[in-house]
Amino acid sequence: MIKRNQWFTGGLLIYAVVTVAFYFLFPDFNSGFKQADFVYLIASFFPVAAVMYALNLYGRKGQHGSALTFMFLSFLTLFVGEALWAIFEFIGLDPYPSAADYFYIISYPLLFIGLLKEWRLMKVDWSEVSGFSKLMMSLITLALAGVVGYFGLYLAYDAGAGALENFVAMTYGVGDLILLVLAMFVLKMADEFKGGRLFYTWFGIFLGLIFTLFADIGFAIYYEPYEEGVFSFNVILDFLWIGSFMAYAYGFYRMGEIVKSAQDRVLKQ
Amino acid sequence: MTKKEEITEKALELVEEYFGSYTKTLYTKFYEDKDVKTIFASIEELLTETIGPKKTKTVLTPLAKKYHLTMQDDQA
Numbered sequence: 001m002i003k004r005n006q007w008f009t010g011g012l013l014i015y016a017v018v019t020v021a022f023y024f025l026f027p028d029f030n031s032g033f034k035q036a037d038f039v040y041l042i043a044s045f046f047p048v049a050a051v052m053y054a055l056n057l058y059g060r061k062g063q064h065g066s067a068l069t070f071m072f073l074s075f076l077t078l079f080v081g082e083a084l085w086a087i088f089e090f091i092g093l094d095p096y097p098s099a100a101d102y103f104y105i106i107s108y109p110l111l112f113i114g115l116l117k118e119w120r121l122m123k124v125d126w127s128e129v130s131g132f133s134k135l136m137m138s139l140i141t142l143a144l145a146g147v148v149g150y151f152g153l154y155l156a157y158d159a160g161a162g163a164l165e166n167f168v169a170m171t172y173g174v175g176d177l178i179l180l181v182l183a184m185f186v187l188k189m190a191d192e193f194k195g196g197r198l199f200y201t202w203f204g205i206f207l208g209l210i211f212t213l214f215a216d217i218g219f220a221i222y223y224e225p226y227e228e229g230v231f232s233f234n235v236i237l238d239f240l241w242i243g244s245f246m247a248y249a250y251g252f253y254r255m256g257e258i259v260k261s262a263q264d265r266v267l268k269q
Numbered sequence: 270m271t272k273k274e275e276i277t278e279k280a281l282e283l284v285e286e287y288f289g290s291y292t293k294t295l296y297t298k299f300y301e302d303k304d305v306k307t308i309f310a311s312i313e314e315l316l317t318e319t320i321g322p323k324k325t326k327t328v329l330t331p332l333a334k335k336y337h338l339t340m341q342d343d344q345a
């Protein structure tokens with residue numbers, strides 16, 4: 001018998017194959033709205049549905065309910081941002097900067113609050129991390145923070161652009177720094193549960209954060225070729241964002257499945 | 270507080286911590302007519318599967334020591 005997990009993973013894989021086919025069959029990236037935007041938009045809804053699934057199983061009451069509500073709102077605002085971006089492109093308006101950016105930007109602090117609440121609930125033990133590991137993690141974080149700071153904050157400032165455009169561009173840099181810190185915390189959380197099913201949840205979410213971070217850094221560096229419709233930049237950056245949506249969805253779906261199986265044990269007796 | 274009450278309370282606390290408030294409600298009923306050993310074995314199995322054997326040991330060892338309960342790992 002095929003388990004629910006296998007159906008879900010199989011569904012994600014089929015979606016991935018269809019997405020790759022769409023991008024290579026309709027490479028019309030210089031025409032504003034593109035056919036591939038449809039599949040991209042579908043992907044951005046995956047984490048919304050997955051968090052909703054986990055939230056329903058955990059229940060809205062209590063600390064988990066509160067943490068997951070923040071994460072649900074984060075992915076919902078991200079989805080609204082993606083939808084607005086697609087609509088603006090469809091009607092021929094320049095989507096950057098636009099109302100879509102406000103929704104993207106709001107999603108960062110919401111995710112930060114939600115994950116921080118989960119982090120506190122999971123009572124992660126730092127005492128077992130060796131001094132060397134802590135040093136390596138700090139160095140990697142600092143190096144990546146340097147890259148994000150340089151491309152996402154320093155180079156994002158354009159003296160010729162308007163105040164709003166600069167504000168939006170630099171806020172993404174701050175958002176990416178938030179993602180970076182979160183990614184390190186979430187990686188530790190995954191490590192804490194090695195050998196258990198929660199490892200897959202947190203590792204999926206870690207991958208989601210890292211893919212988003214790399215896509216955002218890439219967008220900050222290669223904004224022009226991306227907007228001009230250069231095929232390789234569109235494919236790489238879009239695939240990173242789509243990959244992040246799929247990884248988040250996988251993580252939160254697994255989180256819901258863990259709770260479901262704990263409940264089933266009792267309900268089936 | 271009796272031995273059963275204390276172990277049930279700790280087990281339910283852990284159920285809520287990792288599986289949320291609704292699951293805790295289900296387990297509250299489930300544990301009502303169970304003995305101490307069954308409750309402890311149930312929470313140990315649930316946690317081992319979810320958070321891994323290492324973290325489960327860290328979480329449950331103080332309780333196991335206090336009430337002289339045997340963990341699966343110790344039996345092996």
